[in-house]
Amino acid sequence: MAFTAADVKNLREMTGVGMMDCKKALTESDGDVDKAIEYLREKGLAASAKKAGRIAAEGMAYAAVIDGMGVVVEVNAETDFVGKNEKFVDFVKGVAATVAANKPTDLDALMACKYNGTDRTVTEQQQEMVLVIGENIKVRRFAFFADGVSVPYIHAGGKIGVLVNLEVSGGIDVSEIGKDVAMQIAALNPRFWDKSQVTQDVLDEEKKIMMVQMENDPKMASKPEAVREKIVMGKLNKFYSENCLLQQDFVRSDVFAGTVEAYMASAAKALGGTVTFKDAVRFEKGEGIEKKQENFAAEIASMVKG
Structure with missing residues (x-):
C-alpha cells in the first residue's frame, strides 16, 4: 500500500516520533498506519515520544575544551537524580564532543549530526537514552568558541556551566585566570561583559529611574537640577560596577583587590604576558523552563477519593 507525505506527517502528529522514523515505519508496514504505530511501539520509539511531552528542567550544564575548541552544552532531564546518572553524564559529554567535531550552526543541525563515535544521529541517540533511562531527555542548547583560548568551569556538578574565551x-598559561573569571560569572551572572556593551537606551532608562527617585525624595528634590545630574552620573558608574563583568569588583578579594579587568591585567603581567577578555557563555540548567509544581497532598487526596 502506497503512502504520502501527508500520511508521514499524520503519523508524526499521532506518535510524536521523528519524520524519518515515521517514514521507515510506514515503509515497513506497507502504508498501514495501525501497523506503523505498532512497529514504532515495538522499536520503543513511540514510548520515548510519549515521554517527550513531560517537563525536563533538571539535567546538566557542561563545559569543556575538546581538541582545542571550547564547548558548552545544556542537556535536560526530568529529575535531579538522572542528572547525576553516569550514562546520562556520558551522553552529555558525547553531545559536547559532537559539537566540537561538527561545529553545527544551530540545534537542528546538531540533532542531525552523527553522535560522537556512532552511526546514530544525536536525535536517535537521545531517543535511545530516553528508553534506557526512562525519562524525557532533551538537548536544549550549545555554544562553542573555535578561536582564542577557552577556559571551562562547571559549578555544583552541572548546575551552571561557564565557558570563558580569552586572547x-x-x-x-591562563587557566587559573580564566577559571577565576568563570567563577565570577557563575556567581554574579552579570548583565554585560563590559561597559562598552551598555546601550544608550539602557543608560537613559536607568537615568530616568534615578531622576524620578530623587524627585520623590524631599531631600533630593530641593537640590538644583545640575547637582542632581551630577549625582546621577555618579550612580551610573555604580551601575557599571554592579552590572558589567570587567568593571565589577573581583570577588576573590583574598587574591586581588580591584576590578576583574585589573585582576586579569595584573595576573597576566605577573606571568609575563597579556590577556584580554573576548567573550563568555553561561548556561544554568533549567533556566527559563517553567517547572511542574508537585502538590503531593493533593495527589494523595485524589488517589484516596478514587
Missing part, C-alpha cells in the same frame, strides 16, 4: 599573548 592571550606571551605563551602564558
Whole structure:
C-alpha cells in the first residue's frame, strides 16, 4: 500500500516520533498506519515520544575544551537524580564532543549530526537514552568558541556551566585566570561583559529611574537640577560596577583587590604576558523552563477519593 507525505506527517502528529522514523515505519508496514504505530511501539520509539511531552528542567550544564575548541552544552532531564546518572553524564559529554567535531550552526543541525563515535544521529541517540533511562531527555542548547583560548568551569556538578574565551599573548598559561573569571560569572551572572556593551537606551532608562527617585525624595528634590545630574552620573558608574563583568569588583578579594579587568591585567603581567577578555557563555540548567509544581497532598487526596 502506497503512502504520502501527508500520511508521514499524520503519523508524526499521532506518535510524536521523528519524520524519518515515521517514514521507515510506514515503509515497513506497507502504508498501514495501525501497523506503523505498532512497529514504532515495538522499536520503543513511540514510548520515548510519549515521554517527550513531560517537563525536563533538571539535567546538566557542561563545559569543556575538546581538541582545542571550547564547548558548552545544556542537556535536560526530568529529575535531579538522572542528572547525576553516569550514562546520562556520558551522553552529555558525547553531545559536547559532537559539537566540537561538527561545529553545527544551530540545534537542528546538531540533532542531525552523527553522535560522537556512532552511526546514530544525536536525535536517535537521545531517543535511545530516553528508553534506557526512562525519562524525557532533551538537548536544549550549545555554544562553542573555535578561536582564542577557552577556559571551562562547571559549578555544583552541572548546575551552571561557564565557558570563558580569552586572547592571550606571551605563551602564558591562563587557566587559573580564566577559571577565576568563570567563577565570577557563575556567581554574579552579570548583565554585560563590559561597559562598552551598555546601550544608550539602557543608560537613559536607568537615568530616568534615578531622576524620578530623587524627585520623590524631599531631600533630593530641593537640590538644583545640575547637582542632581551630577549625582546621577555618579550612580551610573555604580551601575557599571554592579552590572558589567570587567568593571565589577573581583570577588576573590583574598587574591586581588580591584576590578576583574585589573585582576586579569595584573595576573597576566605577573606571568609575563597579556590577556584580554573576548567573550563568555553561561548556561544554568533549567533556566527559563517553567517547572511542574508537585502538590503531593493533593495527589494523595485524589488517589484516596478514587
